Amino acid sequence: MKYICLGYLVPGKFEGMTEGERNTTFDECFEYNDHLRANGHLVAEVPLQPPETALTLYWKNGKVATTDGPYAETKEQLGGIQILEARDLNHAVQLVSQLPGFKYGLGPVEIRPVADLNEIIKESERRRRRKDAPVS
Amino acid sequence: MSERSTEQIRELLDSLYRVDSGRILATLIRLLGDFDLAEEAMHEAFATALSGWPSSGVPHNPRPWLISTARFRAIDTLRRRARFDASQDELVRYLEGQRSSAERSNEEDSLEDDRLRLIFTCCHPSLEPEARVALTLREVCGLTTEEIAKAFLITPRTLAQRIVRAKTKIRETPIPYEVPAPEELPKRLGAVLHVIYLVFNEGYSAAAGAEVTRAELTGEAIRLGRLLTDLQPEPEVIGLLSLMLLQESRRAARTSPTGELILLENQNRSLWNRRQIAEGVALLEKALNSRRFGSYTLQAAIAAVHAEAESVAATDWRQIVALYNQLVQIQPSPVVLLNRAVAIAMRDGPEVGLTHIDAVLKHGQLANYYLAHSARADMCRRLGRTAEARSSYEKALALTQQEPERQFLQERIRQLK
Numbered sequence: 001m002k003y004i005c006l007g008y009l010v011p012g013k014f015e016g017m018t019e020g021e022r023n024t025t026f027d028e029c030f031e032y033n034d035h036l037r038a039n040g041h042l043v044a045e046v047p048l049q050p051p052e053t054a055l056t057l058y059w060k061n062g063k064v065a066t067t068d069g070p071y072a073e074t075k076e077q078l079g080g081i082q083i084l085e086a087r088d089l090n091h092a093v094q095l096v097s098q099l100p101g102f103k104y105g106l107g108p109v110e111i112r113p114v115a116d117l118n119e120i121i122k123e124s125e126r127r128r129r130r131k132d133a134p135v136s
Numbered sequence: 137m138s139e140r141s142t143e144q145i146r147e148l149l150d151s152l153y154r155v156d157s158g159r160i161l162a163t164l165i166r167l168l169g170d171f172d173l174a175e176e177a178m179h180e181a182f183a184t185a186l187s188g189w190p191s192s193g194v195p196h197n198p199r200p201w202l203i204s205t206a207r208f209r210a211i212d213t214l215r216r217r218a219r220f221d222a223s224q225d226e227l228v229r230y231l232e233g234q235r236s237s238a239e240r241s242n243e244e245d246s247l248e249d250d251r252l253r254l255i256f257t258c259c260h261p262s263l264e265p266e267a268r269v270a271l272t273l274r275e276v277c278g279l280t281t282e283e284i285a286k287a288f289l290i291t292p293r294t295l296a297q298r299i300v301r302a303k304t305k306i307r308e309t310p311i312p313y314e315v316p317a318p319e320e321l322p323k324r325l326g327a328v329l330h331v332i333y334l335v336f337n338e339g340y341s342a343a344a345g346a347e348v349t350r351a352e353l354t355g356e357a358i359r360l361g362r363l364l365t366d367l368q369p370e371p372e373v374i375g376l377l378s379l380m381l382l383q384e385s386r387r388a389a390r391t392s393p394t395g396e397l398i399l400l401e402n403q404n405r406s407l408w409n410r411r412q413i414a415e416g417v418a419l420l421e422k423a424l425n426s427r428r429f430g431s432y433t434l435q436a437a438i439a440a441v442h443a444e445a446e447s448v449a450a451t452d453w454r455q456i457v458a459l460y461n462q463l464v465q466i467q468p469s470p471v472v473l474l475n476r477a478v479a480i481a482m483r484d485g486p487e488v489g490l491t492h493i494d495a496v497l498k499h500g501q502l503a504n505y506y507l508a509h510s511a512r513a514d515m516c517r518r519l520g521r522t523a524e525a526r527s528s529y530e531k532a533l534a535l536t537q538q539e540p541e542r543q544f545l546q547e548r549i550r551q552l553k
Contacts, residue, residue: 039183041183
C-alpha cells in the first residue's frame, strides 16, 4: 500500500545548523533514501523549494487571481513529499521514524494513505459513456 | 530451486507472510533484541526475496533463509546507523558475534519457544487490553493495521497509535521477551486466553454494524487457539479451543439469508458443522480428563450439551444447569448468573426463570445489558404478561446498536401487538 509522507520544516531549524551539521544531515538523508529505494519502499521523492517561492492561485469571479505565499513564518511549512510503499500504516510509521531529518527534529511528518479512486473512476466512465452514447 | 515469475513469487511471499511472519518475527526479536529493528529487517528480507527469487529460484527452506537474510539486513542497518552514531558500534559487534547462537537456534524447540515469547509479550498484563489484542493480531497473526482496524470498526490511525504506544511501552519498561516462569504461568496464560477469546467474541457477536459474525476474526482466534494448544497444551487452552469450535459450528445456522438473527431454539440444526462439533467434543474430553480445568472448559461443556442435542426439547437442561452451577463457583459474574437463570427457566419453566432473572437484575450490574432485558421479556411473553414483555423488549432495543439484534427485537415487539 502507498502512503504519502508530507515532511514539514520548523522555520529556522535548518538555517540554525552549522555547515557541518547540515552536510551530515544531507548525507544521512540520502543514504537512508538509497536504502529505502533498494528495498522498494521509496516510490518517489519530491523536495520543495521554500514557501517564499510559492504562488497561490484562486478562482475569483470567473477569473484567475494570484497571491504570494503562503508565508506564515512562525508555522511549520511543507518541505518535501515522499511516497512510501509499506505493508501497512504501522510499517509506514516505522519507516518514517528512521528518517534522519525527522530524527534531528527538523519538523513533523504527516502520513496519509493514498486514496483508492478506482470505483469512483469506473462510475464516472460509465456516466461519461452514457452521455456520449447516441440517443436512440 | 525452480524459476518462477515475479507475480508467482509475490503470491508465494504473500502466503508465506500470512503463515510464517509470526514465527520469523518471533525469532528475529530474540536475535536482535528489538521489536522495530526485527520488523524492519523482516520486511527487508521479504523485499530481498521478491527481487531475488525470480532469478535465483526459491530456496529449498524459505523460513530459515528469510531469518538469516533479515539478520544480515539488520546488521547492515545498524552499521549504516553507526556511521553517523558511534553508540551503535557496540551493538553491531554484539550482533555479529551472535552468529553461532543464531545458527544453533535453528533447532525447532527454541523456534517454538520464540513464538510463545512473542505471544506472551504481546499479551503482557502491563499493556492496555486493547493494545494486547491489536499487537497479537498484527505481530502473531500477520494482519495489517488496516485489516485489524476494519474488523474492530475503528480508524487505522487510532489503531496505529495504539500499536506505536504499546511498542514504546515494551521498549521502555522494558517488558522482557520471555516465556513466564512456571509460578507465573497460570496468570499469564489467563491473560493470553482472554485476548484470544476477545478476538473470537468480536468476530462472533460484533458490537455494532450489520454483520453478526465476522468470520475472519473467529478464524484468527481459532488459529491462535490451535497454535497455543500446540505450544502449551494446558487444560484451559484446550478448553478454550473446544469452546470456540463448538460456538463456531453454529455459524451457518445463526443468521437467516436476509441477515436476521436466529436464536438457538429456532436454528436448523442440520446446518451445524459436524466436523467442528466432533473436534470440539474430542478436545473437551481431553480437557475434562485433566481434572485441572476452569471456566473455558465448563463453557465448552455447556456448548457441547447443546451441540449434541437434536432439539431444544431434547436438550439435557438438568446437565446444563449443573454445569452452570459449577461455573458460578469459579466465575460468579452477573452474565454467568443470567445464563444460569435462562437454563433454569428451560428446566423448570418461565415462572421460576423470571424469579431468577429478576434477582440478577436487582444487583444492577446488568441494567444496561440488552440480553438481560430481552431474556426477561421472553419469560414475560411466555407467561402471557404482554405489557411487561413489551416494556422489557423496548428496554433491550434501546440498548443495542447491532442491526440483526434490533430487527429481532422489533419483530418480537410487533408480534406482541
